[in-house]
Amino acid sequence: MKNPLLTALLGLFLLPVAWAQSTTDTPTNGFKITGHIKGLKDTTCILAHYFGATQYIPKDTARVDAAGNMTFEGKKSLPQGLYMVVVPTKNPYIQFLITADQEFSFDTDTAGVAKNMKIAGSKENELFYGYQQKMGQLSEEAQVLNLQKKIKNDAVSVALLNKQMGDLQKQAADYRTQFLKDNTGTFAVKLFNATAEPDVPTAPKAANGRPDSTWVFNYFKRHFWDNFDFADERFVRTPFLQQKIERYIKELTVQVPDSLIKEADFLVNKAIAGKNTEVKYYTIYYITKEYEQPKVMGTDGLFVHMFEKYYATGIMTVSDSSTLKSIGERVATLKPNLVGKTLVPPVMSDTLRRPVNFSALRSDYTVVFFYSPTCGHCRESAPKVQKLADTYKGKGVDVVAIAIDQSPEDWKKFIKEFKLGNAINGYDFTYRTDYRHQYDVWTTPTIYILDKNKKIIARKLPVEQMEDFIQFHKRQQAAQAAKSPVAAPTNAKASVKK
Numbered sequence: 001m002k003n004p005l006l007t008a009l010l011g012l013f014l015l016p017v018a019w020a021q022s023t024t025d026t027p028t029n030g031f032k033i034t035g036h037i038k039g040l041k042d043t044t045c046i047l048a049h050y051f052g053a054t055q056y057i058p059k060d061t062a063r064v065d066a067a068g069n070m071t072f073e074g075k076k077s078l079p080q081g082l083y084m085v086v087v088p089t090k091n092p093y094i095q096f097l098i099t100a101d102q103e104f105s106f107d108t109d110t111a112g113v114a115k116n117m118k119i120a121g122s123k124e125n126e127l128f129y130g131y132q133q134k135m136g137q138l139s140e141e142a143q144v145l146n147l148q149k150k151i152k153n154d155a156v157s158v159a160l161l162n163k164q165m166g167d168l169q170k171q172a173a174d175y176r177t178q179f180l181k182d183n184t185g186t187f188a189v190k191l192f193n194a195t196a197e198p199d200v201p202t203a204p205k206a207a208n209g210r211p212d213s214t215w216v217f218n219y220f221k222r223h224f225w226d227n228f229d230f231a232d233e234r235f236v237r238t239p240f241l242q243q244k245i246e247r248y249i250k251e252l253t254v255q256v257p258d259s260l261i262k263e264a265d266f267l268v269n270k271a272i273a274g275k276n277t278e279v280k281y282y283t284i285y286y287i288t289k290e291y292e293q294p295k296v297m298g299t300d301g302l303f304v305h306m307f308e309k310y311y312a313t314g315i316m317t318v319s320d321s322s323t324l325k326s327i328g329e330r331v332a333t334l335k336p337n338l339v340g341k342t343l344v345p346p347v348m349s350d351t352l353r354r355p356v357n358f359s360a361l362r363s364d365y366t367v368v369f370f371y372s373p374t375c376g377h378c379r380e381s382a383p384k385v386q387k388l389a390d391t392y393k394g395k396g397v398d399v400v401a402i403a404i405d406q407s408p409e410d411w412k413k414f415i416k417e418f419k420l421g422n423a424i425n426g427y428d429f430t431y432r433t434d435y436r437h438q439y440d441v442w443t444t445p446t447i448y449i450l451d452k453n454k455k456i457i458a459r460k461l462p463v464e465q466m467e468d469f470i471q472f473h474k475r476q477q478a479a480q481a482a483k484s485p486v487a488a489p490t491n492a493k494a495s496v497k498k
Helices: 007-011 124-150 155-182 189-196 213-222 233-235 238-251 257-273 279-288 300-311 321-337 376-391 407-415 436-437 463-483 487-497
Strands: 031-038 042-049 058-065 069-074 081-086 093-098 103-109 119-122 365-371 398-401 424-427 448-449 458-461
Touching: 007 155, 031 093, 042 257, 058 081, 069 487, 093 103, 093 124, 093 189, 093 300, 119 257, 124 155, 124 376, 155 189, 189 233, 189 238, 233 238, 233 279, 238 257, 238 448, 257 279, 257 300, 321 436, 365 376, 365 463, 376 398, 376 407, 376 463, 398 407, 398 463, 458 463
Parallel strands: 031 103, 365 398, 398 424
Antiparallel strands: 031 069, 042 058, 042 081, 058 069, 081 093, 103 119, 365 448, 448 458
C-alpha cells in the first residue's frame, strides 16, 4: 500500500496558477545574451533560472561553436531573478542576474570563471562579478598569509602576519560596507544582503560570568530576516528564499508543532505584508511541502495547520480543485491521529471472536501494530514485535497487533507462525473499520505508541525503534518528575508500588 499524496507529488500539485507568469514588470522586447568561454567548444549550454535551491527551470539553449561563442536569444523577455548557464565542465554553473537589462555579453575562461569574468551591457552583472572578484582577490591574499604563518612561526613574524591579516579583514569589511552603500537598491546588493548573517553585538554576561549564549541566539533569530526583501519576487527565482526559510524553520525553531506553527505564520505574514503574490505562494508552498512527511516525528501538525489556514481558506490558490480535495481528505485523516491526540479505540475481537475492550488496557504504554498478514514488511517486522511483547509482558507495556485486512484464517496463521501469543491480537469481524482513513494506515506496518491515557506519543515509528523510544520516554518523564516538587513524590510512590 502506498500513500497517494507523496511529498514529491505535493510540490507539483500545489503550484498555483499565479506562478505561470511573473508579476515583476519586465520589458516585453525579448532577450539576447551573447557569451564567450575560453576552453569550451562544440557543445550545448542551457540558460535556466533557479526555482528554490534545488530546482531550476530551463528557458533557452545555445550551441557553442569551435571558438567558444554562444548566443541565448528569445522574443519574450525572461522573468527576472538569478540565472545560470549550465556548461559541461567541472564547475557546471555560471550565474547571472537577469533584471531589466536583458541584452548583454560576457567573456570568461573555464580556468577561473568568476575571476576572469568580463561583462558588457549589464550594470547588475558588472556589480555582481566586480564584488566577487574583489573579495576573491582579498581571499587569495589571506590564503598567502596563512601559508606564511605555517612557515614563519617566530614571534616577530607571527605578530607581523597577524597585523597584516587584521588589515586585510578591515579592508574587506570597508569594501563591503562602501559597496553596499554605493549600490543601494540594486538586485546585486539585495542578494548580498540577503545572504549575510546578522551582525550580533557583544552579548551581556550570564549568571556564570560568561557571554549569554541564549541572548546571542535570540538576537540572531530576531534579526535573521532584517535584510531580506519580501516584496521582491525575484527571490523566488534564487536559492536564497528557500534556504532561509529552511534554516529559520528547521534550525532556529524548536521542532514541536506549537513553535513551528507560530514561526510559519510569522513568515507567511511577512510575505503577505510584502504584497508580492509569488513570494507569498512560495513561502506557503515550501513550508507545507516540507512538513507533509517531516523528518522529525510529530511535526506533521504543521502540515495540517498550513492546509487549514491557507489552502482551505483560499489564501493559497491551487489550480486543481480535485487535488485540493484530495489533500483535504488527507488532512482530515491525519488530524485526529497526530501526536498529542487520543487514539480512537479500535473495534476488534480476539481469535475466539470475543470483543476486546481497548480502553480497559491499563499499561503505562500501549504499542499498536497495524499490519497485513501477507505484507512482506510486516512479516519482517513480526519477530521484533514478538520480542517486545514477550519481553514486556506484565511490565507496563501492552502490544496490540491488529490485522487490517485478509481473512481471519490468514490472521490466525500469522499469529501462530510468529508466536504472537503474548500480544493482544485483534481483528474486526464486522469489517466496518476503514483503517486507512480512520487510523492513517496507508502503509503497513504502521506503529503507534500511546501513553497510559491512550494519548499518541509516537506514530509511524520504525519497528526497530519501538523499545528505544519507550525507554527514552520513560527517562524523559522521570526527569520531568524530578524537577516538579509536586509530581516527584507521586511518581516515586507509583514506582514503589510496581
